[in-house]
Amino acid sequence: MNTPTFMRASLGNPLFVIAPVCLLLAVVLFSALQREFATTANLGNITGQVSLLLLLSAGQMVVMVNRGFDISVGAVAALSSTVAALAVNQFGTAGLAMGVLAGATLGLLNGVLVAYLGVQPIIATLGSLLAARALARLISDDGQAIVVQGNSILSALSESSWIGAPPLFWLSAGSLVGLGLVLYRTAMGRRLFMCGSNPHAAALIGVSVARSTCLAYLLCGTMAGLGGIALLSRSGAGLPTEGAGLELQSIAAALIGGTALAGGSGSLIATAAGAFFIQTIMTGLNLIGVAPFIAQILFGMLIIGSGFLEKLTHRFFNHHQGLQ
Amino acid sequence: MTYLQYLHSIALATCCLLVSAAHAQQKVIGFAVPNLASSFWITSAFGVDEEAKRLGATVVKVNAGNDANSAQQIAQIQDLVQRKVDAIIVGATNGDAVKAAVEQAVKSGIPVIGLSSPPNSSLLAAVVSADHYDMGRMQARCLAKALAQKGSVAMMAGPSGQLWADQRALGFKETLSAEFPAMKVIAENRLGDNRNAALNVAEDWLQRFPEMTGVYAATDDMAAGVVSALKAGKAQGRVKVSASNFSPTSQQMLEDGDLVCTSIQQTVTQGRVAVRIALDAVNKKPIPQTKIALPALLVTQDNLREVDLGSVVAPAQYRP
Numbered sequence: 001m002n003t004p005t006f007m008r009a010s011l012g013n014p015l016f017v018i019a020p021v022c023l024l025l026a027v028v029l030f031s032a033l034q035r036e037f038a039t040t041a042n043l044g045n046i047t048g049q050v051s052l053l054l055l056l057s058a059g060q061m062v063v064m065v066n067r068g069f070d071i072s073v074g075a076v077a078a079l080s081s082t083v084a085a086l087a088v089n090q091f092g093t094a095g096l097a098m099g100v101l102a103g104a105t106l107g108l109l110n111g112v113l114v115a116y117l118g119v120q121p122i123i124a125t126l127g128s129l130l131a132a133r134a135l136a137r138l139i140s141d142d143g144q145a146i147v148v149q150g151n152s153i154l155s156a157l158s159e160s161s162w163i164g165a166p167p168l169f170w171l172s173a174g175s176l177v178g179l180g181l182v183l184y185r186t187a188m189g190r191r192l193f194m195c196g197s198n199p200h201a202a203a204l205i206g207v208s209v210a211r212s213t214c215l216a217y218l219l220c221g222t223m224a225g226l227g228g229i230a231l232l233s234r235s236g237a238g239l240p241t242e243g244a245g246l247e248l249q250s251i252a253a254a255l256i257g258g259t260a261l262a263g264g265s266g267s268l269i270a271t272a273a274g275a276f277f278i279q280t281i282m283t284g285l286n287l288i289g290v291a292p293f294i295a296q297i298l299f300g301m302l303i304i305g306s307g308f309l310e311k312l313t314h315r316f317f318n319h320h321q322g323l324q
Numbered sequence: 325m326t327y328l329q330y331l332h333s334i335a336l337a338t339c340c341l342l343v344s345a346a347h348a349q350q351k352v353i354g355f356a357v358p359n360l361a362s363s364f365w366i367t368s369a370f371g372v373d374e375e376a377k378r379l380g381a382t383v384v385k386v387n388a389g390n391d392a393n394s395a396q397q398i399a400q401i402q403d404l405v406q407r408k409v410d411a412i413i414v415g416a417t418n419g420d421a422v423k424a425a426v427e428q429a430v431k432s433g434i435p436v437i438g439l440s441s442p443p444n445s446s447l448l449a450a451v452v453s454a455d456h457y458d459m460g461r462m463q464a465r466c467l468a469k470a471l472a473q474k475g476s477v478a479m480m481a482g483p484s485g486q487l488w489a490d491q492r493a494l495g496f497k498e499t500l501s502a503e504f505p506a507m508k509v510i511a512e513n514r515l516g517d518n519r520n521a522a523l524n525v526a527e528d529w530l531q532r533f534p535e536m537t538g539v540y541a542a543t544d545d546m547a548a549g550v551v552s553a554l555k556a557g558k559a560q561g562r563v564k565v566s567a568s569n570f571s572p573t574s575q576q577m578l579e580d581g582d583l584v585c586t587s588i589q590q591t592v593t594q595g596r597v598a599v600r601i602a603l604d605a606v607n608k609k610p611i612p613q614t615k616i617a618l619p620a621l622l623v624t625q626d627n628l629r630e631v632d633l634g635s636v637v638a639p640a641q642y643r644p
Contacts, residue, residue: 034407042406049399142484145394145420155424234398235421241392242421279399286403292360292387292644 013265015258018309019273022256026277030284037287040164047165048158050279051172052077052230054272056246057253058176059107059223061271062183064254065196066216067263068114068121072129073224073250074243076106079136080228085146085238086139093153099232100225106132107221111214129247136240146238157233168233175226179219180268192216197264252303253278351381353602354404354412356397356422358441360387360644363571364591365415368439370638371595372413379603384409385644394421401425405432411449411602413437419444435605439598441487448614449605452598454589455617456488459568460495460540462587462622464504467538467566470584474506475537478529480550482542483517489542492568496540510536517542522549530557541567544574544586551582570623570636578625585624590635593618 031038056073063070084099091098106128113124137143148154157168183189195202195212203209227246232238257274259266281302285295355372357365369385376383384407386400394417402425404412412434416422419442426436426443436443438451467477479496482489493512500507510533516525522541526549529536541547547567554560560582567574570588577583597616604611623631 036407039406045402045406049402052395145418147420147423159424159428231395234424235394235418236424237418237420239392239394239418239421242394244390244392246395282399283403283406286384286386286400287407289384289407292357292385296387296389 013258013267015260015265016267016270017258019257019270019277023273023277023280026280026284030280030287034284034287037284042283042287043164044161044166046276046279046283047169048234049283050276051158051166051168052227052234053246053249053253053275053279054169054172055175055223055227055230056250057257057271057275058179058268059220059227060247060250061254061257061259061266061268062179062192062223063121063216063220064251064259064261065193065263065266066213067196067199068213068216069251070107070110070125070217070220070224071122071247071251072106072110072125072132073220073227074246075129075132075136076103076221076224077227077231077246078239078241078243079103079106079132080225081231081235081242082136082140082146082228082238082240084229084232085148088148088151088154088232089146093151096154096229096232099228100222103225103228104218104222107218107224108214110221111217114217115210115213133241140238140240143241145235145240148232148236148238154233155236158230168230172226172230175223176268176272179223182219183268188212188215193264193266249278250275255303255307351410351603351606352407353381353383353599354401354407354409355383355385356401356404356412356414356416357385357387357644358391358393358397358415358417359389360385361389364440364569366642366644367591367636367638368415368595368598369644370642371592372599373595373642373644374592375596375599379599381599381603383599387644388417391417394418397422398425401429405429405434409434410606411435411437413439413598413602414443415439416441416443435602437598437602437605440594450598450601450611450614450616452594452601452616452618454488454591454594455620456491456589457495458617459587459589459620460492460497461499462620463492463540463566463568463585464496464499466585466587466622466624467540467564468500468504468507470564470566471507471538473504476508476510476533476535477538477540478511478526478533478536479509479513479540480516480522480525480542480546481512481514481540482546484514489514489517492542493540507538516546516549519545519549519552522546523553524549526550526553527557530554530559530563537563539563539565541565543567544569544571544577544583547583547586548573548577551577570633574623575628578623578628581625585622587620587622588636589620590618592638593635 080099080103083102084096087095087098110124110128113119114121158166191207192212195209199209253274254271257271388397397417422443423445426445427447430447435449438448440453442451481493513525516522539550544567547565550565564584566584567586574586
């Protein structure tokens with residue numbers, strides 16, 4: 001029983017279909033329940049809201065492919081929004097690059113800790129989570145928001161609209177395409193999947209597993225840095241204390257997107273669909289106006305449900321593959 | 325037959341009119357709350373709910389979950405705009421961070437009212453809050469009375485960069501220096517901003533300042549930490565503690581005589597007033613006063629039973 005080649009190319013793995021299907025179902029459901037949901041205005045709304053999570057979950061997916069976790073992404077995004085805000089106030093729009101650089105630096109730090117010093121991912125990234133939070137408070141007068149004064153480019157990124165979505169969304173989507181090119185079109189990227197799938201075998205054929213792991217965290221940190229720019233653009237301020245809970249949302253998005261916890265397999269498109277699914281649920285529940293605690297319970301149940309679904313599908317397909 | 329048909333159509337038309345009138349009356353108010361796990365916001369949500377019910381409006385509440393969830397609150401305010409609510413009441417996670425989202429809402433024609441921690445925008449229809457300065461002043465007067473207008477006082481001043489904490493501390497200090505010159509402030513701490521942290525700071529104070537006779541606490545939670553430290557350090561009775569805010573914790577401490585007083589804000593009333601102004605703004609009525617600071621109340625062991633708590637606390641069975 002062979003999957004046709006074109007399907008393998010487009011879907012790769014049956015698990016990658018779950019997120020797009022869930023997203024579609026959520027859209028249909030909310031459109032039926034609330035007439036303000038299926039509007040172009042709300043499309044612009046959701047695409048703007050999802051930009052941050054999109055960037056973070058894409059980065060998270062890369063480290064998960066590499067059998068890791070990065071729980072520092074929220075704190076790193078907060079730090080990089082703070083750095084970027086300070087730099088923009090000093091040097092103008094070009095200062096945004098400093099924010100991305102801050103993210104990349106922390107990503108590199110995580111990478112070195114995990115890949116070369118052998119620290120467990122959860123320990124390493126917990127350490128940098130705390131360090132990033134403290135650093136952000138340190139440079140911001142104990143956690144005060146850093147307001148960016150009169151930068152019209154930054155606010156236009158999230159307030160104007162290009163083809164139905166704020167420019168910020170297109171920039172995020174563009175970053176994902178860039179990340180996709182690195183992952184799927186370069187030898188470096190392919191090695192990353194290889195090391196996640198079977199580090200021992202990869203090492204045997206001469207691939208540097210440590211370098212791949214380090215690269216994964218560097219990419220994740222860079223995406224978190226870009227996330228900080230999204231945060232800054234949407235709030236108009238650097239937010240040093242922001243972002244608790246974002247790491248879990250990004251992990252959830254990657255999981256719903258079919259990223260294997262065991263490493264070696266992940267799809268950027270499916271992960272993006274996972275992020276969209278989470279944002280759609282949150283926005284949809286807000287539009288319906290259910291009591292806030294009910295919304296949180298529902299959200300928790302959805303995460304558990306998706307984990308369960310992943311397990312079931314995994315078992316089902318493994319079973320079928322075993323029959324081949 | 326025609327007559328009947330005529331009657332019928334009149335009845336139908338009246339019916340339609342009534343229904344549409346009722347429909348038009350049913351205004352929807354969005355309420356963006358930073359954290360519905362905190363007793364303060366639960367209490368103001370109660371005020372908002374009750375007043376909306378009384379005036380026939382619907383409330384849609386969204387909860388950011390935490391003061392450090394500004395991105396969440398921005399998205400939630402945008403969702404309320406999408407939902408085309410008639411007005412939005414905002415208790416900001418961070419006044420600067422949600423400014424842009426709030427101003428987008430105002431520009432799309434939705435009046436926004438700031439509640440207690442307002443968005444940092446000049447486009448708000450009104451801001452409703454407590455008179456925090458007055459709360460600090462009340463603490464100064466009651467602590468002075470308990471200490472016979474002399475002695476050394478330490479201040480558990482609350483988190484830095486929070487307007488309410490700054491205002492309360494300022495009210496306390498200025499009143500002491502103006503009205504009770506024989507009392508002096510020996511320490512001011514801004515890190516002990518929860519129960520456990522306040523406990524640790526107060527223990528250090530007991531070691532360092534044997535002359536300390538009074539403690540100002542910016543909240544009742546911090547006061548609870550201070551009281552624990554005093555009990556452990558056998559300094560209870562020798563050192564008097566005053567606080568702000570009202571909760572079952574401070575109620576118990578007042579009954580036990582651990583606190584000399586607590587100055588409290590009318591949290592339920594704040595929610596009620598915000599709803600009234602929101603509906604006035606929706607109906608294009610003039611809003612005579614756009615900065616409303618509701619006066620504080622002082623609760624001591626003596627008047628604990630008499631104070632009307634209806635304006636202060638939500639009933640225990642209320643769920644937001």
